[in-house]
Amino acid sequence: MSKVLKYIFRTYGCQMNEHDTEIMEGMLNELGYTATDQEELADLIIFNTCSVRENADNKVFGEIGRMKNIKRENPNMLLALCGCMAQQESVVNRILKSYPQVDMVFGTHNIHKLPELIEQAIMSRETIVDVWQTEGDIIENLPRNRKDGIKACVTIMYGCNNFCTYCIVPHTRGRERSRSVETIINEIKQLKNDGYKEVTLLGQNVNSYGKDLKEDIDFSDLLKLIDEIGIARIRFMTSHPKDFNDKLIDVIKNGKNICEQIHIPFQAGSNEVLKRMNRKHSREWYLERIKKIKNNIPNVSLSTDVIVGFPDETEEQFEHTIDIVRQVEFDLAYTFIYSPREGTPAANLTDTISVYDKKRRLQKLIEVQNEISKKKNQQYVGEIVEVLVEGYSKTNPQKLTGRTRTNKIVNFIGEETLIGQLVHIRIDLAKTWSLEGVYINE
Numbered sequence: 001m002s003k004v005l006k007y008i009f010r011t012y013g014c015q016m017n018e019h020d021t022e023i024m025e026g027m028l029n030e031l032g033y034t035a036t037d038q039e040e041l042a043d044l045i046i047f048n049t050c051s052v053r054e055n056a057d058n059k060v061f062g063e064i065g066r067m068k069n070i071k072r073e074n075p076n077m078l079l080a081l082c083g084c085m086a087q088q089e090s091v092v093n094r095i096l097k098s099y100p101q102v103d104m105v106f107g108t109h110n111i112h113k114l115p116e117l118i119e120q121a122i123m124s125r126e127t128i129v130d131v132w133q134t135e136g137d138i139i140e141n142l143p144r145n146r147k148d149g150i151k152a153c154v155t156i157m158y159g160c161n162n163f164c165t166y167c168i169v170p171h172t173r174g175r176e177r178s179r180s181v182e183t184i185i186n187e188i189k190q191l192k193n194d195g196y197k198e199v200t201l202l203g204q205n206v207n208s209y210g211k212d213l214k215e216d217i218d219f220s221d222l223l224k225l226i227d228e229i230g231i232a233r234i235r236f237m238t239s240h241p242k243d244f245n246d247k248l249i250d251v252i253k254n255g256k257n258i259c260e261q262i263h264i265p266f267q268a269g270s271n272e273v274l275k276r277m278n279r280k281h282s283r284e285w286y287l288e289r290i291k292k293i294k295n296n297i298p299n300v301s302l303s304t305d306v307i308v309g310f311p312d313e314t315e316e317q318f319e320h321t322i323d324i325v326r327q328v329e330f331d332l333a334y335t336f337i338y339s340p341r342e343g344t345p346a347a348n349l350t351d352t353i354s355v356y357d358k359k360r361r362l363q364k365l366i367e368v369q370n371e372i373s374k375k376k377n378q379q380y381v382g383e384i385v386e387v388l389v390e391g392y393s394k395t396n397p398q399k400l401t402g403r404t405r406t407n408k409i410v411n412f413i414g415e416e417t418l419i420g421q422l423v424h425i426r427i428d429l430a431k432t433w434s435l436e437g438v439y440i441n442e
């Protein structure tokens with residue numbers, strides 16, 4: 001009997017990487033591999049990496065260094081590095097120079113070549129490097145290892161054309177390429193038939209969907225078509241403020257299954273900083289869009305991304321960021337200290353802000369936001385909300401956990417049979433990050 005080959009994925013970063021991992025797992029499953037979580041049993045370990053911030057890079061180099069010992073015990077095990085880090089020449093050179101334990105390096109544009117690369121790596125004593133500098137055509141119909149059967153992510157477009165000056169993504173993921181309407185619709189219809197209750201449409205800037213297609217279609221049109229499929233919940237991320245037009249607000253407002261939840265990063269509150277970031281929106285435009293969204297979509301929940309300590313950001317400019325956070329009252333904010341990324345224009349700016357000041361600003365931002373998040377959650381106490389039940393809570397395994405349409409985490413006591421169902425919960429406790437409630441058996 002031949003041995004069953006086993007793989008492990010270590011996936012870092014955003015949902016795009018999760019998506020790529022699901023596809024690579026699908027390909028490996030077709031090759032007869034199965035997943036394991038024990039490194040000593042693995043025949044293949046793949047690091048699917050993120051390079052948006054420097055600490056993500058450092059973590060991966062640390063882990064790959066540690067793999068030397070695992071390989072010593074099991075010299076036939078293959079070690080691969082892929083994803084955004086692999087798109088950077090400096091990373092590839094560092095791997096070739098100092099990490100001979102790595103057998104394969106491949107980028108974000110050619111994950112479909114994984115089976116071929118494994119074959120080459122088995123035959124070779126050298127590290128195989130196959131990184132495409134430009135994106136190829138979108139490859140459809142790759143196998144995919146979707147896990148939970150309840151919620152799925154559907155990529156509607158790849159890449160980004162915005163070139164925010166701090167951001168590595170356009171360099172590692174290439175230009176915007178939209179998938180065809182037909183393939184997206186068919187994929188979601190299939191998910192609905194398979195019993196999925198929720199889809200999240202993914203793209204770096206979903207609301208620029210369609211600009212590269214021959215047909216006359218934009219994100220609002222696509223969203224409307226998806227709404228007609230009848231899958232219970234539709235989410236999408238990320239939205240760029242510059243493309244959040246009235247038509248899109250109308251489609252969300254009039255939609256049936258489109259969740260009242262919008263992730264719309266503003267990054268910085270000062271117009272001077274936004275300009276240096278090449279964000280293509282002003283604070284006034286952003287606040288006007290938010291006002292329009294709130295006026296048209298009752299109970300909408302808003303989340304955002306914010307960067308503090310961008311080169312030369314003054315204390316006053318930072319206060320403009322705090323001001324936006326206070327004015328908008330986001331439900332949730334992902335907050336980051338600026339991290340210079342080699343190859344981006346901002347990396348050439350002199351950084352005059354001390355580490356102390358950057359950390360202090362981040363801390364203040366987090367404190368202001370946490371207070372708002374808690375206050376927003378308290379508004380749910382006494383309300384009855386619809387929750388899509390996802391499974392047992394990781395923090396409290398006695399309880400089930402799920403999310404509201406507004407993406408709030410809700411924990412409650414209930415039977416296992418509720419997993420995968422849309423249920424009603426009466427909220428009786430609000431925490432900063434989650435809600436607790438009681439299942440209402442109708």
Ligand code: SAM
Pocket residue numbers: 014052053166167168169203204205238240265267305306307336337338339340341
């Ligand atoms: N496409 C999305 C957008 O435009 O908002 C998000 C892409 S990026 C992977 C996610 C977030 O990481 C960004 O919104 C930004 O706040 C943050 N980010 C990107 N580059 C960064 C950098 N060099 N330093 C710190 N944060 C960064």
Ligand code: SF4
Pocket residue numbers: 160161162163164167168169170204205240
């Ligand atoms: Fe990066 Fe800006 Fe594109 Fe988002 S929109 S991926 S932050 S370049």
